Amino acid sequence: MGLVHAAKITHVPTIWMxxxxxxxxxxxxxALEGFSKLSATTQAAKVDTFVVMDxxxxxxxxxxxxxxxxxxxNFISHELPHMLSDLAYDYQxxxxxxxxxxxEVRASGQRAIGHAxxxxxxxxxxxxxxxxINQGSFARVIPVACNQFASMEENRQFGAAIGKAIAKSERRVSLLASGSLSHAFWPNHQSQAGVNAVNGEFNRQMDLxxxxLWQAGRWQEFTDMLPEYAVKCVGECAMADTAMLLGALGWDAYQGKGEIVTPYFGSSGTGQVIVNFPV
Ligand SMILES: [Fe+2]
Known part of the structure; x- marks a missing residue:
């Protein structure tokens, strides 16, 4: 069947708090309302597998x-154990x-391994x-790793291979890019006061x-700026998730226009959002 839903999503521990x-x-x-909407959307689209670029x-x-x-x-975060713990999970x-x-990744000339x-x-x-989103565990889950040393082009190709495999499959897939926009955490002494703010007006303006650009469907311009955006705005894992998502959707040839599900918000210095990428 193929890809029936795609989105850029947030995962900040303040949601759990x-x-x-x-x-x-x-x-x-x-953010919780945004997740509820994605849950309804993906259930209505009869999604049976979530592929999450994490x-x-x-x-x-x-x-x-x-x-x-x-x-x-049962999960506790090792990096923010005071914010995120006791998260029970059970998915196929x-x-x-x-x-x-x-x-498909190997056919494209890159190395990939599935681990069991x-x-x-x-x-x-x-x-x-x-x-x-996956309430009642209605769909299967495939976590996909991000390579912190991969180039933007390699991430694009990896995403394209993921997209190709999904298109060939019998699954009804929701593809989720789980990561922030700008990702500049506050210095330690400002971390509590800055819980709801983006660290720096430059980052906030760039994210906005x-x-x-996403809402206007200006993908040529966005893909042109993505490598520099990832560096200057301290992208989370170099914005690999965003590159992979756009790789799967066709990169600069993607025709969709981003639809805001949860408006932009600051969390611990980082810029967060939920945006549907129509497929
Ligand atoms: Fe994160």
């Missing part, structure tokens, strides 16, 4: 997918589609949004301009 800690209740209602699963060589038949456990994996993706090792966990770039 808003959901679980009474004093933070309401803090991230707009900027928190960072790898150093080649491309990797979590091809386990089942993802199950998708070894079959993972294998198709690996084959029982000790391989799942990061919160996948788990946090899945908790709210990027969202204008």
């Amino acid at each position: 808003s959901h679980t800690i009474p004093e933070f209740k309401g803090l991230r209602d707009s 900027t928190h699963w960072i790898v150093n060589q080649g491309f990797h997918l979590n091809a386990k038949p089942r993802h199950q456990g 994996g998708d070894a079959e589609l993972s294998e198709l993706i690996v084959e 090792h029982p000790d391989l966990g799942v990061e919160y770039g996948t788990l946090l949004p899945m908790y709210f 301009r990027v969202l204008d």
Whole structure:
């Protein structure tokens, strides 16, 4: 069947705090509403597999997918344990589609491996949004790693191969790029005061301009600026998720116009948003 939904999504732990800690209740209602909308959209589209490009699963060589038949456990973030813990999860994996993706990536001339090792966990770039979108575990999940040393062109090609494999598959896939826009955390002493702010007017303005370009469907300009945007605005894992998403959608030839689901917001210095990319 192929790709039936695509989006750029947020995964910030403040969403979990808003959901679980009474004093933070309401803090991230707009993100929670956005996730609810994505849940409804993907269920209506009869999505049966989520492919999540996760900027928190960072790898150093080649491309990797979590091809386990089942993802199950209880998660605490090692980087922000005070913000995100006790996240229980249980999803079916998708070894079959993972294998198709690996084959397609290899055919494109790059290295890819699908892992079914029982000790391989799942990061919160996948788990946090899945908790709210994949309600009742209605769909399978494939976490996809981001290579922090891959070039933008390699990420584009990896995304294109993912798109090709999805198109050849029998699945109805939602492809999610889980990562921020600008990603400049606050210096430690400002981290609590800056919980709802973007670190720096330059980053905020760049993010807002990027969202204008996405909504106008100006992909040629965006893909031209993406490498520099990722560097100057401290992209999360070099904005690999965004490059992969656009790679899957056709890069500068993509015809869609971004649709804001959750308006832009600052979280701990970083710029966050949820945007549908019509397919
Ligand atoms: Fe993150």
